[in-house]
Amino acid sequence: MDERTYRRDAFISYSHQQDVPLAEALQRGLHRLARPWTRRQIVSVFRDTTSLAAASDLGAAILHELGQSRYFVYIASPAAAQSRWVRAEIEFWLEHRPMDHFLIAVSDGTIAWDPDAGDWDWSRTTCLPDVLRRKFAKEPLWVDLTAIRKAERYSLRDAPFRDTVAALLARIRGLSKDEVDSEDLRQRRTAVRMLRGAVTTLSFLLVTSLIAGLFAWQQRNEALARARTSASLALAARALEMAATDPRRAAQYALYSYETEPTGEAAQALARAVAANDKVSQHMQGGNGAVADWRGAGSIPATKVAVSRDGSTMAYYSAFDPDEKGVGDRHVHLYDIRAHKPLTIIDGEDWPNSGGPLELSADGRLLAKAVWPNRIELWGVPEGRLLRTIAAGNPDGLPNAQMGFRAFALSPDGRRLAAAFHSMPVGDDVRITVWDTGTGAPVSEGRAATVWAELAFRDANELVYVDGGAKTVRTLAQDGNAWSEPRELAGYPTTEARENGVRLTILSRDGDMAYVAGDDGWVMGAKDGDTDELWDLAGGRRLAAVPMGDIRMTDLPRDNNAMVVGDTKRGVALYDAALRQRRVLGSFAFPALSISTSGDGTWVAAGTQDGAVSLFSTASLQGGVDVPNDDRIKADELTPDKHLAFRSKEGGTDLWSVTEAGVQRLGHINTSVVRDKTTNDSVIANGDGTRVVVEKAGTLTLWDPKTGLQIGPPVTDSPVNLPLYFLPDGIHLVGAGNGAVTVTDTRTWKVVQELPGTSGAGDITFSGDRTTLVIGDTREVTVFRVSKGNRLKKVRKTAAVMKGSAVVSRRGDKVATIDGDNRITILDVASGRVVQSSAVAIKGGQRSIVFNGDARFVVQVVGTGRDATFQFWDAQTGESRGTWAVETQVVGDKDTVEMFTASEGGILTFGADGSLMRRTIDIAAWRQVLCKLVADPLPGPEYDRYLKGLDVTLPCGRHAEA
Structure with missing residues (x-):
């Protein structure tokens, strides 16, 4: 059928049992997005209950409309896959219409494509009917609506739904999403x-x-x-x-x-x-967004990085960083990693030869830079001064000089430099020369056995030469000039058959490990079954192997032979010695061309094909930082308010305060506090740690943690029960007692206030600053505030819309509870406004929630164990605001994440090993973090696309530049 005869742009097929609201929202979104303000709609989308007039034969009418539609939008779900009406519509499309116009929007169930089989993975896919087996030549466009349907967020103002509608509309209209x-x-x-x-x-x-x-x-x-x-x-x-x-x-x-x-x-x-x-320490420069021809058809612009062994210095250059003459890779940027600031820029007269090598000495004070044609520049880093230039062979008349260096290495002490390079006549003739960097004079010269030479210096400045073609290892002593006899590597994969002189072996900087790539993505003629292999050269054995190309670019840290750093699918990741992925450090839009690590693997630099350069840390930098917990306090040693920890031992109990600064010893009291199945003693300290109350079997005692001595006599007929809280003055104690919530003066143990209407009170919770008290039960939630004279005054009372244990924001302005369905209810104390989140399925019954410091978000733990994440909810609207991975914060065998708000407003989590991490969940802090990483303005075209005419200032302090 000619395209001009179609009456409809799209036909929506869906389950009427489950997805009517979603189908309505999708039709509405396709009509409204990118619509001229003068028109009702620009695309015509058919949905049976709104688009079909009365007809005697409903099925025939629907199939007629289907035949008049350009695109088929299938809202996929297990219910839709079982629907005979949906199946009939799909079968009609299979018979009469092209499959490249078949779009899938998943609302429920699972979907997975098997690239090897060229079909859906039917062992995992549950939302597609069987009639779609082997019907697609390649993976079709499909979008994921499962989270959107569960949250019931069907507004174009909601970014995930708008993004999904844009993806479908772009395909229907033949545009890109950006358009x-x-x-x-x-x-x-x-x-x-x-x-x-x-x-x-x-x-x-x-x-x-x-x-x-x-x-x-x-x-x-x-x-x-x-x-x-x-x-x-x-x-x-x-x-x-x-x-x-x-x-x-x-x-x-x-x-x-x-x-x-x-x-x-x-x-x-x-x-x-x-x-x-x-894990990003600094983005040195952004990517160009494209890889263009640079020097010769098909060449890739050069980008190189280098990190010193001690992790003090980074060097990099890129063809996408032009100087005033328009040449990018003549100058090298130097960066002080420890001080987090740029050093000088080294400018050279010649550009590196096809991405020539870049090496730093172990202390970062000497830089070796290979330049065209086959010359080596030695630079003093502190002074930014060219020390000398070394010519490799006779490069001036060398044909094909762009072939560059085969291998390159700088000794740890910076005294020797080794290189393998082509010499006259050109062919398979590769020379290996070692120079004294102090004089520039050669100390050893010779011919390589094959073109597949790799060089590295060991700690004792002994040079290691590995020949991938001959499968041999030789060494050159620190002060020697003669190579040892070759030692064969039995079973070592040969690289001799590879083409075009591409480097396929990467040595660790100590020469003890080798990563041998079966196919790095550029070499022609790779065979099926080829593998990437990690070798222990000292022991002459293979350690691990993975399918070729799974790890594309690698570096092996000198002082950490258990770690491999690799670029896989445009992400820089850490692997162990078995080449199993540990975790991703960062991602890029293009694959990495160069990776370099510090000796211990703590710092990783990477440069990509489109010129992006970033420095990563293997430790978390933005999401959270470890805080002191020298005595390894565990989560089960915390008191219910999470601000105090205690550990009983012979002769008494040690006490610690828990704050954002870490776990700090508070003192000792000469009494044992026990909390087990038979005994449930309790202890609480005031804000400055000068007064501690211990409750044992209804008896209260007051203690001084500085001296360990009891203050005054015990109180056997206690006026208050658990839980107990000190008011901000550190003297008055709040608890439930005598049929009501009371305030007691610990100096006299007399009740000074009894809160009316609190008989039979349920949960009692205080805000972090101890100024707001929340009392909740099955009927109502009541909020009190501390006023003058340490009196509690009622400020808010709500009906039983809030169920479950309550948490209070640090300043007491918001209250949140979580019910049996894991739905969070949030009360704004000042206005009385109540909002609810959508329910989240949580395994293992974990029900932990807290407010962040400024009460902008409620943070909920979702999932268990190492799969746990932080779910953010907007405290104003109850809407989802994304998730963060919790990583390894697992508490013992409980398979839960212990999370709480410290008194200063941060969020703390305990690790299984007793580590304590502080996480900053605050918009102002997030903006500060991101501004340190990328403070430059949007490029002109991007600014015009999104912001033209809106006068938006640069987020990080300067005015936006068009």
Whole structure:
């Protein structure tokens, strides 16, 4: 059928038992997104209950409309897969229409493509009917709506739903997602311009019609506000989309999104960008976004990085970083890793030969840079001064000099430099020369057995030469000039058959390990079954093997032979000696060309094909930091308020305060506090740690932790029961007793206040600053505030909309509870407004929630063990704001994450090994983190696409630059 005869752009097929609301929202979104303000819709989407007139034969009418549609949108779910009506619609499409116009939106169940089989993985896929077996030549476009359907967030103002609708609409209209976003923003700007015109016209009538003019002004501001909101949402969606592939650009989009309009989606984008950049120390430069021809057809622009063994210095150059003459790789940037600041820029007269090697001495004080043609520049790093230039052979008349160096190594002490290189005549003739860097004179010269030479210096400055073609190892002593006899490597994979002189073996910097790549993605003629292998050269044995190309670019830290750093699928990741992936350090839009690590593997630098350069840390930098816990206090040693820890021993009990600064010893009391199945003693300390109350079997005693002595006599007829809380003055104690919640003066043990209406009170909870008390039961929640004279005054009472144990924000302005369905209810104390989150399925019954420091988010632990994550909920709206991985914060055999808000407002989590991590969950802190990583403005075209006409300032302090 000719394209011009189609009456409909898309036909939506779905389960009427489950997905009617989702189908309605999807149809509405496709009609509205990127729609000109003067038109009702620009695409026609058929959905049977809204698009079909009355007909005697409903099935025939639907199939007729299906035949009149250009695209088939299948809302996939197990229920839809079992529907005979949906099946009939799909079978009709299979018989009459092309499968490249078949789009899938998953609302429930699972879906997975098997690239090897060229079909869906039917052992895992549950949302597709069997009639779709072997019907696709390649994986079709499909989008994931499962989280959106569960959250019931069907608004184009919600970034995930808007992003999904944009993906489908782009395919239906034959556009890219960026073009759809741009068109949507353009249409909104058109509306803004129309409103501006209306304001201008009404200004002429201002004298006679002031009311009309004020109304137009208000409308203009509203239109601008809507335009800013729309731009913020588009930028947030872009940030979320880019987080997995280009964390630097994700950070930039997230910062601009929040600066444009601080929406909830913008906050979610900030959180996701911080998580994506968790192990990024610094983005040195962003990627170009494309790989263009640079020097000769098919060549890849050079980018090289180097990190000194001691982790003090980083060096890098890139063809995408041009100088004033337009040449990018003549100058090398130096960076002080420990001080987190750039050093000098080294400028050379010649450019590196096809990405020539770059090496730093162990202490980072000497830099060796290979330049064209086959020369080596030695630079003093502290002074940024060229020390000397060494010529390798006779390079001036060397044909094909761009073939460059075969291998390159600088001794740990910086006294010797070794290189393998082509010499006259060109062919398989490769020379190996060792120079004295102090004089530039050669100390050893010879011919390599094959072109597959690799060089590395051991700690004793002994040179190791590995020949991949001959499968041999030779050594050259520190002060020697003659090579040892070759030692054969039995079973070592030969690289002699590979083409084009591409380096396929990477040695550790101590020469004891070798990573041999079966296919690095550039070499022609790789065979099926080839593997990448990790070898112990000292022992002459293979340690591990993986399928070829799984790890594309590698580096082996000198002082950590249990670690391999590799680039796989455009991400830099850590592997163990068995080549099993540990964790990803960061991602890029293009594969890495160069990777370099410090000796212990703590610092990893990477440069990519499009010129992006970043420095990573193998420790978390953004998501959280370890705080002191020298005595290895465990989560089960905390008191219920989480601010105090105790450990009983013979002769008494040791006490610690737990704050954002870490676990600090508070003192000792000369009494044993026991908490087990038969005994449930309790202990609590006031804010400054000068008074400690111990409760044992209804008897209260007061103690001084500095001296360990008891203060005054015990109280056997206690006026208060558990739980107990000190007021901010550190003297008055609050607890449930005598049929009500009471306030007791610990100096006299007299009740000074009894709170009315608190008979039979259930949970009692205080805010972190001890100024707000929340009392909850099955009927109501009551909020009290500390007033003058240490009196508690009731400020809010709500009906039983809040169920479960309550948590209170640090300043007492919000209260949250979680019910049996894991749905969170949030109360704003000042206004009385209550919002709810959607329910989240949690394994193992884990029900931990806290507020972050400024009460912007409620943080919930979702999942268990090493699969646990932090789920963020917006405390104003109850909407989901994304997740963070918790990583290894598992508590013993409980398979839970112990999480609590410290008195200063941060969130602390305990690790299974007793470690304590502080996590900053705060928008201002997130913005500060991202600004340190990427402070430059959006490029002009990107700024115009999203923000033209909106006058948005640069998030990190300067005005935005077009």
